[in-house]
Amino acid sequence: MSDVYIIGAGETKYGELWNKSLRNLAVEAGLKAIEDAGIYSKDIDAIYGANGLAGTINEQENIGALIADFSGLSNEGIPAIRIEASTASGAAALREAYLSIKSGEYNVVVVGGVEKMTDLHGSDIVNKMSSILDREWEAFYGATPASMAAIIARKYMHDFNVEKEALAMIPVNDHNNASKNPDAQYRNKITVEQALNSTPVADPLNLMDCSPVSDGAAAVVLASEDYVKKNGKDGIRILSSAIAEDYLSVGSRESIYTFNSARLAAEKAFMRSGLKRDDISFIELHDSFSIYALIELEDLGFVEKGHAKDIVYNDIKLDGSLPVNPSGGLKAKGDPYGAVGIGQAVEAYIQLKEKAGERQVKGAKYALLHNMAGTGASSVVHILGI
Ligand code: COA
Numbered sequence: 001m002s003d004v005y006i007i008g009a010g011e012t013k014y015g016e017l018w019n020k021s022l023r024n025l026a027v028e029a030g031l032k033a034i035e036d037a038g039i040y041s042k043d044i045d046a047i048y049g050a051n052g053l054a055g056t057i058n059e060q061e062n063i064g065a066l067i068a069d070f071s072g073l074s075n076e077g078i079p080a081i082r083i084e085a086s087t088a089s090g091a092a093a094l095r096e097a098y099l100s101i102k103s104g105e106y107n108v109v110v111v112g113g114v115e116k117m118t119d120l121h122g123s124d125i126v127n128k129m130s131s132i133l134d135r136e137w138e139a140f141y142g143a144t145p146a147s148m149a150a151i152i153a154r155k156y157m158h159d160f161n162v163e164k165e166a167l168a169m170i171p172v173n174d175h176n177n178a179s180k181n182p183d184a185q186y187r188n189k190i191t192v193e194q195a196l197n198s199t200p201v202a203d204p205l206n207l208m209d210c211s212p213v214s215d216g217a218a219a220v221v222l223a224s225e226d227y228v229k230k231n232g233k234d235g236i237r238i239l240s241s242a243i244a245e246d247y248l249s250v251g252s253r254e255s256i257y258t259f260n261s262a263r264l265a266a267e268k269a270f271m272r273s274g275l276k277r278d279d280i281s282f283i284e285l286h287d288s289f290s291i292y293a294l295i296e297l298e299d300l301g302f303v304e305k306g307h308a309k310d311i312v313y314n315d316i317k318l319d320g321s322l323p324v325n326p327s328g329g330l331k332a333k334g335d336p337y338g339a340v341g342i343g344q345a346v347e348a349y350i351q352l353k354e355k356a357g358e359r360q361v362k363g364a365k366y367a368l369l370h371n372m373a374g375t376g377a378s379s380v381v382h383i384l385g386i
Helices: 022-037 063-070 089-102 122-132 145-160 164-178 192-196 225-230 260-273 290-299 329-333 337-352
Strands: 004-011 046-050 080-083 108-116 200-202 215-224 236-245 282-284 366-373 378-385
Touching: 004 022, 004 089, 004 225, 004 337, 022 063, 022 108, 022 215, 046 063, 046 089, 046 337, 063 080, 063 108, 080 089, 089 108, 089 215, 089 236, 089 337, 089 366, 089 378, 108 337, 122 145, 145 164, 145 200, 145 290, 164 192, 164 290, 164 329, 215 225, 215 337, 236 260, 236 337, 260 290, 260 366, 260 378, 282 337, 290 366, 337 366, 337 378
Parallel strands: 046 080, 046 108, 282 366
Antiparallel strands: 004 215, 004 236, 108 215, 236 378, 366 378
């Protein structure tokens, strides 16, 4: 089976982009990636578009056709489909594109993710975002993504004697890294005190523990080894790709602070790549809420259960032993659902090609990306390398 490379990447700025529509965002990111890869429409075998909630937020379905049409690719007859896996749509689409090349069916695939969320406000957008939960067993009773994360945080902090300060280290690190990322939604640095004193959202989580509501898009171009060699392209390699599921409803799980999907996906990804945890130069986590970053560090196998608090003060910094979210993460780079997983791949591409400027992780060789659906129902892990 062919190795698969990322040969081009592009993204829009993330944020409240009131002057750009869903299609504008998708096309902007896609064309940047195509230009970066130096390919033409005749080279593209397929387009995969990741999106979580356009049907419900923007009342627009048929995203694959929309992207192909407005990218000027419709007259080429290129297949274009949407992949939906909630907030993990991006990495799920990346994986499908990867498999399509591995299978030998395609040589070049453009895979993008887009979400346009800020046109709705207040309880309207919170209600739509809550559709990533189990509507009948969770959201119907008033649960929201933030309140579910708060329940998980409370139990975790109680059982492992974790102070709120440990949670606050996640947004402090994210905002610091995002201050060096021109595409990030929030580029202001914050102190631990600011994080701890920010507005309560769902106790014990404050505003700074929560990712924002975001617009944004990201895209990458994948190519087979054969295409890369024949066309003299330069790229980074997808060493492994894995996906795993857990119960949708948190109440059905044995432990509410264990993301089994992350555990399983990470095990498979490491096994397939042949790498060890120590080999990883940096990780991009799905920190939609600060508590999730701590749990993910544990369930992805980087630290024992209950001990993430030991590494969040120093190790996760850009110059630490395990840099986390050099992009700024979901908290500060932003959380446009369908774009997140592809945006993580864009960051890995930039880092592994040593083009990240001020936020460059020195000597980066291998990146681990974790994109998760909702409260951990699905996890997709990719390991990329030079
Ligand atoms: N972090 C930092 N600042 C934020 C922020 C966040 N998460 N969310 C909003 N802000 C800022 C806005 O930029 C704005 O700043 P300004 O006054 O300087 O312009 C201010 O706070 C008020 O913004 P507004 O949009 O009115 O906030 P809100 O109160 O409607 O929303 C939350 C705040 C926390 C409720 C919202 O960000 C949220 O729901 N986050 C969670 C998203 C989520 O559930 N994702 C699901 C992942 S599974």
